[in-house]
Amino acid sequence: MVRAVVGANWGDEGKGKITDMLGQESDIIVRFQGGANAGHTIVNNYGKFALHTLPSGVFYGHTTSIIGNGVALNIPVLFRELQGIVDRKVPMPKLLVSDRAQIVMSYHILFDQLEEERLAGKSFGSTKSGIAPFYSDKYAKIGFQVSELFMDETELKEKIERVILQKNVLLEHLYHAQPLKTEEIFEELMSYKKMVEPYVCDVSSYLHEALKEGKNILLEGQLGTLKDPDHGIYPMVTSSSTLAAYGAIGAGIPPYEIKQVIAVCKAYSSAVGAGAFVSEIFGEEADELRNRGGDGGEYGATTGRPRRMGWFDCVASRYGCRLQGATDVAFTVLDVLGYLDEIPVCVGYEIDGKVTREFPATYLLGRAKPVYEILPGWKCDISGIRNYEDLPEKCRNYVEFVEKQLGFPITMVSNGPGRGDIIFRSTGA
């Protein structure tokens, strides 16, 4: 059976923690999209880790961790990360890399940096990990697949020459930078070949067999619905689909195999990068939530950038869950809200004098003003509670209010960063 853990918001919802927790019951964990531009923070018995490329299952001895074909594979980052966890006494995980995954090249990172500099104030707030240039090349059919590392050297060099011809025009004439050289790119690819060779696998075929054997497979998404290139706040989105549906493509399995979609929603909002964020808050109110948020503050796991903060947004989250096809909602970081006397919840958007509950297309989002309902806070620490009934009544009311607004069942409530900080609920919307 296949399950997917995906984000219903802007990312940073706590997917890593939920994946790590569900990893206990999984045989295989697959990353199916995105690259090293975002990160998951995981706290377990080995310590606290920020993973960018490795699947969250790497901490378990019994799971196989897979980099699916949909991932933007930065090979040096992957192996640095692998070394980083092994150095901290985590046993060497069983890792497989899809032969169809494509490689993030050093020039993708370079182009990302150059383009952000060129756009200056109008930039997308890219993490400069090369993700947009990488996916552009993939779909322009000038990317390098892992499998191509093993092709005939002369053919590979010919391909490199073809690819860099185009790159060099841009480098020289748009960015006024040094051109790329075939030999250097070839050497770069050969160094990647050496690193990745022992892990290369026909992942789709491997998963096909695993499914026949009844194995439990967990698909791990990066970012969230609102960063999806089709359904998110385009163009302030990422360059690969963040939706569970894409999990089938990015892992190479039939879509009907995905039986459970766990949409992770954070009990308040945060976002990184530019773009409309209707329930955003500012000033001291935002600083306090940011500093108390997550595990040690809401700062980017990859970049350390302070995240933008806001109240829970039912309009965006309902849309986020719907596009993910949520069968379950994991409601995370609820413990953080225990300091508030009152908690505003965004229940509608006012656009040109009309209130809507539907998440609009980007051009209207800029004009949307949040409509809030104010719920009473519970004013105590709920960490350590394991039974839903033991939560303070006002806290349960918050959860149930949100669940009703979402129209999707909140079956898990996370009240701390650790693996065990979870409350399961059997009832739903």
Ligand code: GDP
């Ligand atoms: P991801 O990319 O969706 O995995 O999210 P991040 O790792 O960027 O952000 C989630 C942060 O919140 C991490 O630091 C987690 O350790 C932490 N976290 C996850 N769930 C909870 C929770 O229920 N309570 C608290 N306090 N922190 C949590």
